[in-house]
Amino acid sequence: MTDEQREPERQEEEALTPRQREILRLLIQEYIDTATPVGSHTLRAIGGLGVSSATIRNELAVLEEMGYLAQPHTSAGRVPTVKGYRYFVERLLGDVDLPLPSKRMIRHQFHQIRLNLDQWMELTAAVLAHTTRAASLVTAPHASNARFRHIQLISIRDTLCLMILVLQDGSIHQEMLVTTEPISQEALSQLSNQFNALLYNKTVQEIEESSHPELAALEGWRAEVLRHALYLMEQVDRRSISEIHRDGLINVLRQPEFDDAERLLHVLELLEQRHLLESILAKTLNANGVQIIFGGEGPYEDISDVSLVLSPYGVRGKATGVLGILGPMRMPYGRAISAVQYVAELMSGLIREIYG
């Protein structure tokens, strides 16, 4: 879509030597652990690469030249750039899998809980936040095309009724309706039943196109109810992302890179703004597998210093959602990716069980 993916063939850029890759790998790992710039000495002390610090220095200079590393200032060690992180994640990380005990613990928690969607979301957010020590984001499963499942009209007062609309993806929507004339509960129930019979499993479009005689014949408040229900369904269709559940914010904000109140607030603002977050999550919704978004580049300029590990979940076409984490760019990607992947699989399984 964007031409970012395919820049004018910079393929020629010399590949890294095995030693350079190893140095890059060690450096990033160390930096992720310690949060301090890593120098040639430390690197020599850590690792199995049997060369002197001077050699490492030379290699570091090359890696910096190529844009994988940066120096905060002349007399400091090196720090990975976004390009460095990306290379690390894509080429150096290898296949990671969540440790078995963690998996077991997660599974266990999921089996404990009562079958309640909201509680699920919360649990998922909590589990993700806990296992990755980052902030988690989870959206509820959601069908791209709302299909009617059930409507219920409940009289609250003579001219006021509560409309409860259940869709195929299991989401429940409610709204109060005011009528000009008093309506009895019997009339409401009757209309509910009529709708339940006529609209079952239909999308907004299908309902509008079908122009069923019984529907066309509706008048007054009955027509009004139908209009409202359709309007609600349209609204649901429009929002590709439903409510976002979060957890573990503090995990991220405690990281040393945010010891400055300024930056801390910046991240916080980011998470409070639904807009930005929604648009990011929406992109992942149609992706395959785990996606990693690094802040600070291209379209994500304003979310510097953080990155997101996201994955879609659910059953394509039935009910899908996005879940993942947001953490400092200096993040244990291995664990993060495997955790997100695992939880996404689990959730997909549950969704399949229910809606499959």
Added chain:
Amino acid sequence: MTDEQREPERQEEEALTPRQREILRLLIQEYIDTATPVGSHTLRAIGGLGVSSATIRNELAVLEEMGYLAQPHTSAGRVPTVKGYRYFVERLLGDVDLPLPSKRMIRHQFHQIRLNLDQWMELTAAVLAHTTRAASLVTAPHASNARFRHIQLISIRDTLCLMILVLQDGSIHQEMLVTTEPISQEALSQLSNQFNALLYNKTVQEIEESSHPELAALEGWRAEVLRHALYLMEQVDRRSISEIHRDGLINVLRQPEFDDAERLLHVLELLEQRHLLESILAKTLNANGVQIIFGGEGPYEDISDVSLVLSPYGVRGKATGVLGILGPMRMPYGRAISAVQYVAELMSGLIREIYG
């Protein structure tokens, strides 16, 4: 209840002279505006009290002696203590009323919106946060004794059904039920209807005591459904505070008193912990009118530097909730109190309209 309210008659503590009260009032107002300790000079410059700074100094010393003021350090101006704030709010603030334009704006926003409980909560939170420039807290209206209104069982799959339970206070609760044998939608609908007829407007207790023959005769999955519904209602009864809606966190965290990442995180943690917040809000639920809670004293030791302005709303016995704000202790109390009061009245009106 606690004996805090009635300490061993310290009434004898000399009352403040009018000048002292005026000085205290001016100082607190100035401090609220500027967030810097206020000295005798500034105080002289501001106010209509026609005395020299030296005199003011003497009075300040007295006020400090009595515990209304404190000095961050010897060569700084004075800052109000909690006792000072309390005196200010209770005795010096006078009757405050929200400016008419603000009232009109708020009313306007409330009339714009569609009749949807969740949206109401969000709007209320947003309005409060906006008019007070603090963080807002709003709980959904909630009856202290859950009364059954409507149940709906919807088949999801042969052995899985969705139970939707609507209570008299308008709250909707959902849960999935797994059955051992496959159940048809007809059977589910039939049971729903049966329950709707039998349980209407009853509390858990009433249902359990009535021991209606039709209910006692239920067996297998039907009994299971009833058990689940009652369990859900019990759970609702147990939680006196439903979900808490928040908004405007950033408003508070931007205040100069939180320019330190340490304190900032402390407040944030406070708001993330549901427990503490819930217990505080629950206390207000049964209070009359606006309550002000100052952090740092007695039971609120760990919430230093912030205070809350809270008010219950709703119809006693039918559906009640709590709304209010949390801000720095250095808060424009006049505006805050009047805004909370006004919004609480508005909400009560709406609730009355619906459930009255």
Added chain:
DNA sequence: ATTAGCAGTCAAGATTCTTGAGTGCTAAAT
């Protein structure tokens, strides 16, 4: 009782010093 005046205090900001981790470069060694 109030006020002017003065000596004293102390946080906060500016300035300087010190330290040490880390670099780049060069020349010798492999």
Added chain:
DNA sequence: ATTTAGCACTCAAGAATCTTGACTGCTAAT
């Protein structure tokens, strides 16, 4: 052609010191 040891150089961060100015409390005069 690499690699390595060694050395001079750099610079952020922390400690130490100085300066400033907004306060106070006290005393003596009004």
